[in-house]
Amino acid sequence: MSTFTLKSDPVLSNxxxxxxxxxxxxxxxVSDPWAELGKQLDMPADEVLSRFxxxxxxxxxxxxxxxxxxxKLGYRFNGMTVWDVRDDAIxxxxxxxxxxxxxxxxxxxxxxxxxxxxxxxxxxHGISREEVEHKAAQIREVLGDACTGxxxxxxSAILKKTGLRLKKQxxxx
Amino acid sequence: MRLDAADRQMIDSYQRNxxxxxxPYEEMARALGLTEEEVIQRLSALQEQQVLSRVGPVFExxxxxxxxxxxxxxxxxxxxxxxARINRAPGVNHNYAREHTYNLWFVMTAPDxxxxxxxxxxxxxxxxxxxxxxxxxxxxxxxxxxxxxxxALP
Numbered sequence: 001m002s003t004f005t006l007k008s009d010p011v012l013s014n015x016x017x018x019x020x021x022x023x024x025x026x027x028x029x030v031s032d033p034w035a036e037l038g039k040q041l042d043m044p045a046d047e048v049l050s051r052f053x054x055x056x057x058x059x060x061x062x063x064x065x066x067x068x069x070x071x072k073l074g075y076r077f078n079g080m081t082v083w084d085v086r087d088d089a090i091x092x093x094x095x096x097x098x099x100x101x102x103x104x105x106x107x108x109x110x111x112x113x114x115x116x117x118x119x120x121x122x123x124x125h126g127i128s129r130e131e132v133e134h135k136a137a138q139i140r141e142v143l144g145d146a147c148t149g150x151x152x153x154x155x156s157a158i159l160k161k162t163g164l165r166l167k168k169q170x171x172x173x
Numbered sequence: 174m175r176l177d178a179a180d181r182q183m184i185d186s187y188q189r190n191x192x193x194x195x196x197p198y199e200e201m202a203r204a205l206g207l208t209e210e211e212v213i214q215r216l217s218a219l220q221e222q223q224v225l226s227r228v229g230p231v232f233e234x235x236x237x238x239x240x241x242x243x244x245x246x247x248x249x250x251x252x253x254x255x256x257a258r259i260n261r262a263p264g265v266n267h268n269y270a271r272e273h274t275y276n277l278w279f280v281m282t283a284p285d286x287x288x289x290x291x292x293x294x295x296x297x298x299x300x301x302x303x304x305x306x307x308x309x310x311x312x313x314x315x316x317x318x319x320x321x322x323x324x325a326l327p
Contacts, residue, residue: 020230020232023229023230024229024230024232025227025229026220026227026228026229027197027228027229027230029198029213029216029217029220029228030213031196031198031199031209031213032195032196033197033198034195049193049194049195052193052230053193055230056193056230058236059233059236060232060233060236061230061231061232061233062230062231062232062233062315063189063190063230063231064190064191064193064229064230064231065187065188065189065190065191065228065229065231065318066183066184066187066188066191066216066219066225066228067188067225067226067227067228067229067231067318068184068188068224068225068226068318068321069223069224069225069226070321072222072223072224073224073321073326074326074327075326078269080271080278091311094311094313095313097313097314098312098313098314099314101319101320102319102320103314103319104314104318104319105314105315106312106313106314107309107310107311107312107313107315108309108310108311108312108313109242109307109308109309109310110307110308110310112305112306112307115303115305116275116305116307119310121307125319127325127326127327131325151273153271153272153273153275153278154271154272155269155270155271156270156271156272157269157270158268158269158270159256159259159260159268159269159270159277160259160260160265160266160267160268160279161266161267161268162266162267
């Protein structure tokens with residue numbers, strides 16, 4: 001009787017959505033967070049926990065974590081490194097780049113020629129530009145001949161940053 | 174931001190996954206050799222100082238809805254205006270200024286693909302700037318953080 005979402009069934013029950021809304025800015029920092037959420041949602045604590053766990057199993061919740069703000073910690077330089085990688089090599093090389101311990105995100109995205117020729121994105125953080133460049137050089141090494149161009153886009157300002165925002169009931173507006 | 178050894182260890186151990194069980198902070202406390210009360214206090218303080226942006230779930234957008242990375246090349250003198258319009262658009266949850274011709278990079282979200290498309294079309298029309306749409310084709314490493322080099326931090 002699972003109402004949980006899978007790729008083929010991207011519908012969350014209203015109860016699940018309520019739980020997402022209640023937890024999207026974080027879990028209550030109290031001894032029994034599930035009971036606390038249960039009070040807000042008028043749901044027994046064990047139902048809160050089991051819905052939460054099922055969303056995790058279904059992949060709706062990717063992970064539960066103490067998520068650090070890298071900028072606040074001192075990583076002032078956020079470099080989006082972008083690479084033009086041969087299509088027949090990108091799957092294998094993307095995996096390798098994603099495994100580098102300093103890469104926080106690594107995605108393949110489409111090119112938009114002639115405006116945009118880069119198809120591999122790897123996010124790198126550093127306390128200086130030199131550090132970011134040093135890390136980019138290591139990515140360059142992994143990519144080898146399959147890479148014909150790259151650049152680094154440093155962020156100069158964070159203009160907006162929020163997590164997933166579901167609204168109560170529906171998100172249509 | 175200098176953190177003490179216990180805070181560092183807590184972030185190292187739980188920045189990727191924390192236990193989802195009846196008493197998560199108690200279980201963390203056991204592993205860290207702290208009391209549950211201390212763990213809760215430390216997490217609260219770190220969250221207060223915004224060293225932790227959140228203690229909780231990271232949702233998979235593609236499962237809870239649709240999302241897409243997009244970029245525009247705003248003329249330098251219009252950048253603030255364009256950025257403000259992007260921030261106001263429904264569904265935008267990240268917006269970064271970057272040093273490049275494409276100088277504004279943002280993530281648009283929506284409950285489903287059709288709405289996402291509509292929102293992007295609407296925003297593109299408003300901005301009167303061509304929009305680079307860069308959906309994720311494949312993820313090789315999706316926002317799992319990275320090892321923090323505490324000694325190197327200022």
